[in-house]
Amino acid sequence: MDDLITKIKSVPNEIWWRTLSYIISAFFLVPNITMIMFLIYMGEYDFFSYDFFTEGIFGMKLFFVTTAFFLLISSLAIFSPVLLIVGKVKKKKIDKQLIALSILFTLITWSILILEFISGADTARIFFVLGMCAVIITHISVLIYFKAKAQFISLGAITFCIVFMSFNWSAQSSKVISIGLQAFGVGGDLSITITNAQSGVKTKGKLKLISPKFIYFTPSTEKGVASYSLSNVGYYVVDKK
Structure with a gap:
């Protein structure tokens, strides 16, 4: 037991603080931001479901995770080269195959987006998602390459940006939430x-x-x-x- 305590004490404080920032990002930031967006969705259509928040906890978490997963994957698909650029600036070694795959998937994603623009898709929704993804990929970059202090600053910044965007562009925010609801037909x-x-x-x-x-x-x-x-x-x- 004493050996375990000694080993724990020997871990640098920086690692503990970084671990805490990861935990807050995954288990506090993501669910709470998505819940705020869900409340905005209800406000956009002028209704509120008390029973959804009191009795539909499992379903609510499932929709939240689906929406968060969509935003995370979209962020990586659209802006993954940002991670590579930041890594290069921080003098990190990056595998060449990873660079090639990142560029390939990004080119494919942007080609699809351009086709969406040409076909007359909902440009306001696309720009909103692009903005959300830009904020998310910035935070991911900070989590990967920067120290704990910068990570906590990034936590505050991403929270402000997403809440600000969701309230100011509530129609587009509601359409993002719709993705999770449509996926389960509810x-x-x-x-x-x-x-x-x-x-x-x-x-x-x-x-x-x-x-x-x-x-x-x-x-x-x-x-x-x-x-x-x-x-x-x-x-x-x-x-x-």
């Missing part, structure tokens, strides 16, 4: 048909969110978001096309 403006359990009457609309107790959707014949109690639902069909 929201994101997918088409839905709800059949009443008693009368058999069908109601169609655009799905915003399925929570443990309610379906939140925009009826095809009305404006605004309506809630439909799952206790009154015979069955529902979500079109993911």
Whole structure:
């Protein structure tokens, strides 16, 4: 036991602080930032689901992880050369095959983005995602190559930037959250048909969110978001096309 304590004490403080910054980034920053974006999503469509946050913890975390994973992969696919450039500046040895793969995937990704622009895609959403990815890749670079002090400064900076962007461009932020919801067929403006359990009457609309107790959707014949109690639902069909 004494040997273990001695070994722990022998670990430089810098390593402990860097480890703490990694833990905060992974288990505090990511889930809380994604939750803020989720609240903005609800605010954008003028509804709030209490039961989603109190009873849908597993589903909520799953959607958060899906959205965070999308942003992380997008950041690496779009801006991975930034990591290599920063590594070169910090005089780190980088494998040539890794450089080639990074450049190849980045070129493919940017080619797809250019085609999206040409085809008339939602440019506001694309620019928003690019901005988010630029902030994320900067933080990843700091986590990899810089000391603990810089990492904690980066934590504060990335939190401010993402929250600021999400509040100021709430429509685009909501579309990013929609990606996770659409992946599981529980929201994101997918088409839905709800059949009443008693009368058999069908109601169609655009799905915003399925929570443990309610379906939140925009009826095809009305404006605004309506809630439909799952206790009154015979069955529902979500079109993911």
